[in-house]
Amino acid sequence: MKTVIWGLMIPFIGTAGGAACVFFLKNDLKIGVQRALTGFAAGVMVAASIWSLIVPAIEQSAAKGRWAFLPAFIGFWFGILFLLLLDHVIPHLHRGIDQADQAEGPKANLNRTIMMVLAVTLHNIPEGMAVGVVYAGLLAGSGNITAGGALALALGIAIQNFPEGAIISMPLYAEGKSKPKSFWLGVLSGAVEPIFGGLTVLIASLVVPAMPYLLSFAAGAMLYVVVEELIPEMSEGVHSNIGVVFFAVGFSLMMALDVALG
Numbered sequence: 170m171k172t173v174i175w176g177l178m179i180p181f182i183g184t185a186g187g188a189a190c191v192f193f194l195k196n197d198l199k200i201g202v203q204r205a206l207t208g209f210a211a212g213v214m215v216a217a218s219i220w221s222l223i224v225p226a227i228e229q230s231a232a233k234g235r236w237a238f239l240p241a242f243i244g245f246w247f248g249i250l251f252l253l254l255l256d257h258v259i260p261h262l263h264r265g266i267d268q269a270d271q272a273e274g275p276k277a278n279l280n281r282t283i284m285m286v287l288a289v290t291l292h293n294i295p296e297g298m299a300v301g302v303v304y305a306g307l308l309a310g311s312g313n314i315t316a317g318g319a320l321a322l323a324l325g326i327a328i329q330n331f332p333e334g335a336i337i338s339m340p341l342y343a344e345g346k347s348k349p350k351s352f353w354l355g356v357l358s359g360a361v362e363p364i365f366g367g368l369t370v371l372i373a374s375l376v377v378p379a380m381p382y383l384l385s386f387a388a389g390a391m392l393y394v395v396v397e398e399l400i401p402e403m404s405e406g407v408h409s410n411i412g413v414v415f416f417a418v419g420f421s422l423m424m425a426l427d428v429a430l431g
Contacts, residue, residue, distance in 0.1 A: 172316065173304045176323045177366040180300060181359045183327030184293070187334025188355025191342045194335075201411055204403050206332030208412030211399035212419025213329040214296070214391045220427040221322040222299060222388035225306070225314055226381040244382035248295070248389020255291060256397070286341075288398060289333050290358045295390030296326050297362035301369030302383040308370070309377045317430035324430075325423040330359060 226241040233239065300323050306314040338355035342348055373383050403412025 173308060173370060176304050176319055177297075177300060177363045177370070179320075179323040180293075180296060180326040180330050180362045180366075183330035184334040184359025184362070185356045187331035187336075188338040188352050188359075190335040191338040191348050191351045191355070194339065200406065203332075203336055204406075204409070204412045205415040206336065207399050208403035208415035209419035210329035210332060211395045211403060211412075212416040212421075213325045213423045214395050214399070214419075215416075216420045216423035216427070217299065217322050217325050218388040218391045218395075220424060221303060221318060221325075222384045222391075225303075225318075226384035226388070229381045229384075240381035241385040241388075244385030245389035245392075247382070248386040248391075249393050251386070252295065252390045252393035252397075255294070286337055286354060286358055289337055290361055292333070292394045292398065293330070293359055293362045294365050295387055295394060296330075297365035298369045299387035299391055300326060300362070301366035302373050302380070302387050304366070305370045305373030306380050306384070308374055309380065318427060321423075321426040321430040325426055326362075328422070329419065330362075334359065 223241055223245070226244065227237055230237040230240045300319075303314055303319045303322050307316060307319050334355045337358055338351040341351035341354055346354070369383070369387075373380060376383075403409065403416065
């Protein structure tokens with residue numbers, strides 16, 4: 170159980186570490202740096218969705234023969250639709266930015282930052298669920314999920330959470346909030362991960378046969394975030410190839426971690 174608790178906390182620690190950058194860096198992150206970090210995060214999430222979630226979901230359904238893809242297919246679409254629903258219920262980054270851009274001055278910048286906090290918090294929900302469902306599979310004794318593979322997913326998400334923490338705390342400080350308050354707001358954006366991860370472990374342990382559906386559900390939710398939020402952010406403006414290069418870096422690093430530790 171200690172292994173599971175630490176696994177759920179690792180991504181949260183990544184967010185906290187990124188938020189702590191506000192104590193060491195003087196200026197806000199440059200657009201190019203933000204684009205690179207966003208591309209890196211997208212690459213990590215795509216690789217994690219494939220190797221740590223979708224592939225194990227299909228392998229666990231191997232007994233279905235040619236229909237082994239079906240649980241992963243169904244779970245994936247439920248994940249997409251779940252995030253689509255959240256997108257309409259929770260204030261959305263793009264809608265908030267559009268509203269902020271219509272205004273001018275410090276208040277507009279603050280509104281944009283608040284929307285960024287909400288967006289990152291929304292991103293962290295499926296990430297926490299992904300880690301939770303993998304560790305639930307580990308507890309259930311699933312042969313397709315190893316302790317190394319679960320750790321690789323947790324570490325990969327922690328790596329991509331580090332820049333997210335910085336992207337929140339640094340702009341908050343630039344808008345006039347104190348360093349401690351900016352740090353704690355960045356930390357709180359990641360608090361949903363261990364919460365939703367723990368809830369997923371509790372639910373998944375009660376419905377072990379549904380594990381392939383839950384794994385692919387988390388994958389669908391994560392990929393929705395990548396396509397809806399991260400890819401547009403890393404591609405906007407000139408020199409968008411920076412985001413593409415770091416997407417490849419994040420993807421290859423997460424792929425290597427999953428294979429090496431799995």
